[in-house]
Amino acid sequence: MNKFQFLTRKIIYPTSLIFTVLSMAVLLLVNLVDSSKPALSISTAGILLLLSLLISFCNLIFSLRQFTMLTRVLLHFPAVLLVTAGVMMLNPAYDLTVDSLVLVLLFAVLYALVVPPVLLISAKLYQKNAEEKTYTSIFSPRD
Helix, strand or coil: CCHHHHHHHHHHHHHHHHHHHHHHHHHHHHHHHCCCCCCCCHHHHHHHHHHHHHHHHHHHHHHCCCCCHHHHHHHHHHHHHHHHHHHHHHCCCCCCCHHHHHHHHHHHHHHHHHHHHHHHHHHHHHHHHHHHCCCCCCCCCCC
């Protein structure tokens, strides 16, 4: 795989997907709380894009095949948690309060809800692809 394909497949596509999901979640939450204020400013979109990009880089942990899946998840969770906390600190409207702990707990719950189904679907697709690649002999059997 050349560098451009790697960059597109492992960084740009996941960043776009994560950004879309995060943007929709923010739009939904802001509209539920207060529909009179603007839902997504340019600075918020920039912060969400940065967060999406950094999470995509954290997802590269899953390509480390020398570790078990449990180890990769245990490395991925704190990496994404640190990235999320770091990007939240970039937001000028953010301050360290009790709400920070609530956000961390919310993040942990969302992670626990999102990652297992994604890993399960990924494992099923990997298993399906492995089953389709059955060995067929190119030599004729000896009589």
